[in-house]
Amino acid sequence: MVDVKLLGLWYSPASHKVEWALKLKGVKYEFIEENLQNKSPLLLESNPVHKKIPVLIHNGKPICESMIILEYIDETFEGPSILPKDPYERALARFWAKFLNDKVGAAVNTFLHKGEEQEKGKEEVFEMLKILDNELKDKKFFVGDKFGYADIAANFVGYWLGVFQEASGVELVTSENFPNFCAWRDEYVNCSQVKEYLPPRNDLLAFIQAYAQASASKT
Structure with a gap:
């Protein structure tokens, strides 16, 4: 079973970019709301460099930065292409x-x-x-x-x-x-x-x- 988690914030445009990509691809995921004033151990462990959201965790492996995550989703999951083929x-x-x-x-x-x-x-x-x-x-x-x-x-x-x-x-x-x-x-x-x-x-x-x-x- 594919395990997909998204660490994000409901008001963040960066988080929503990743959610759109997952939904366009039809990927089921768990959304975990973060608190930037009290960052979770999972966030700090998953993004030790910037300590920011969003972070996509796929089968235990974290991917950071929203636009990099979009490309990862496009290359990893089946469904409509996000990046053009040309x-x-x-x-x-x-x-x-x-x-x-x-x-x-x-x-x-x-x-x-x-x-x-x-x-x-x-x-x-x-x-x-x-x-x-x-x-x-x-x-x-x-x-x-x-x-x-x-x-x-x-x-x-x-x-x-x-x-x-x-x-x-x-x-x-x-x-x-x-x-x-x-x-x-x-x-x-x-x-x-x-x-x-x-x-x-x-x-x-x-x-x-x-x-x-x-x-x-x-x-």
Whole structure:
């Protein structure tokens, strides 16, 4: 019997990327909710380098880093392909996944700060969204005609970005500024392959607002 465990957090876009991949492949797994203020011995043992989620444990062997886990799932389990078969499209998917993974999340987190740091984050996100808006013109998915690797990587900008924007009061993403991106985002969050795997928006908004207030009280 295959033993698959996922160490993660319900509000984490990185955890949800891995969950999507497992569900797309039809893999049964046990989700283990972590507490980053009191990390479990299993997490510390499974990811001793970064001590972060998500971690996939397959037959007792841990795999770390969400995008590496996606490729492992794609190569290990039967089911629909996550990465394109065509080498060029596969390279494009990896390029956009890396862009989304490396560039966007850290900048959006600064929305919850104030003053100069928030303004700098807004500028960075604005420039990134200009790139994405240009790329997503008349496109349903990032690469090719199938939902896949880059689209899973895009869950932060497709869903979490709007929640961060509302929680912080920052109005940056509008159809006037980024018409192609907004059209893609609206299509994305209502896509059957996406919608059922997203955390409840009200719960996520309440969590991020509480996190922002707690962070502000410490400064």
